[in-house]
Amino acid sequence: MKTTAPPEITIAPADPRAPEVLAMIAELDALMHALYPIESAHLTDPATLADANNRFFGATVDGELLGCGGFLVTDEGYGEVKRIFVSPRARGLGLARAVMERLEHEARSLGLSCLKLETGIHQPEALALFERQGFTECARFGDYPEGDPNSVFYEKVLSAPSVSEMKGPS
16 A cells, blocks of 8 residues: 655745735635625735735645735734635645744744734634634724624734744744
8 A cells, every 4th residue: 555645834934925925815815805895805915914024924735835824013012914825725734723823933932912813704714713723802903994794803812932932833
């Protein structure tokens, strides 16, 4: 019986302006526009994601970019998670979980107090992921419009990194 090696998954810093990342972001934008009215699609542009204060990562499987995510570092001392996406053909491999764990590790290493995010009500997989990762619903934050029935807000309070976390994810 022939066995296949598990895929090699890597989560590493990525430039959100790189062509392959832009293609992935365009795929995510198309999905968001299909699910939500324009006023409920709060999409962060690649140039903002690429700002030196912010963090953005690509998830590769055997060297192929199949997921991404990042966070904006706010003046209020928290990170706002943005652009979490996994290609439909790579779902079920744990990429979104791995990206979220990397974001959390990075936010802790920067001394951020918490991670916050806004997501939509028509994404049950994303809602479940965030809850499994320890996020809880919170009040609206930032400059999101008040009373948008399509938005759900989450946060995860972060503690200081432990010695093992400071060494990086294994």
